[in-house]
Amino acid sequence: MNYATIKNCDIANGPGVRVSLFVSGCTHRCPGCFNEVAWDFDYGQPFTEETMDSIVAMLRPNHIKGLTLLGGEPFEPRNQGPILQLLRRVKRELPDKSIWAFSGYLFDRDILERRLGPWEITEEILSYLDVLVDGPFVESRKNLSLRFRGSENQRLIDVPASLKNGEIILWNDWQAEGKGLKNE
Numbered sequence: 001m002n003y004a005t006i007k008n009c010d011i012a013n014g015p016g017v018r019v020s021l022f023v024s025g026c027t028h029r030c031p032g033c034f035n036e037v038a039w040d041f042d043y044g045q046p047f048t049e050e051t052m053d054s055i056v057a058m059l060r061p062n063h064i065k066g067l068t069l070l071g072g073e074p075f076e077p078r079n080q081g082p083i084l085q086l087l088r089r090v091k092r093e094l095p096d097k098s099i100w101a102f103s104g105y106l107f108d109r110d111i112l113e114r115r116l117g118p119w120e121i122t123e124e125i126l127s128y129l130d131v132l133v134d135g136p137f138v139e140s141r142k143n144l145s146l147r148f149r150g151s152e153n154q155r156l157i158d159v160p161a162s163l164k165n166g167e168i169i170l171w172n173d174w175q176a177e178g179k180g181l182k183n184e
Contacts (some may be wrong), residue, residue: 016065066098
């Protein structure tokens with residue numbers, strides 16, 4: 001896997017100050033995408049053990065609330081193996097950090113029903129996520145006033161609650177207060 005960039009002080013892609021990994025490679029190719037250059041799987045730099053070490057080090061300070069995965073597309077099957085390695089390490093070493101992911105795939109239809117895969121890897125990735133912002137960017141539904149998403153069709157999904165209840169449970173700011181996720 002390659003990555004396009006890493007932001008170590010991101011406040012736009014989840015609550016609080018976050019580290020954001022923008023992976024390379026996306027087959028959705030949404031018209032109006034803000035990161036078109038990251039569609040190419042070969043764009044950017046190789047994701048290595050040193051890259052993981054760097055991300056974990058960036059996540060360590062107390063003021064960093066968590067990790068956000070974007071793209072490109074983190075759920076592209078070609079990207080899932082390295083993403084899983086990173087999430088395992090983050091949860092092992094920094095279990096109190098929240099993990100968000102953005103995906104053009106729909107959580108219920110594409111990821112769960114079609115068992116986007118390899119399924120065992122996808123399923124484990126989902127087990128580490130707090131929030132998934134799902135759905136493709138739709139230029140005709142673009143709304144710059146929305147928090148943490150670009151178009152009105154995209155949903156902020158509370159992944160643990162959704163998996164537990166077997167239905168989509170949306171994430172709300174009031175939920176974040178009790179989990180240390182409130183954007184301050």
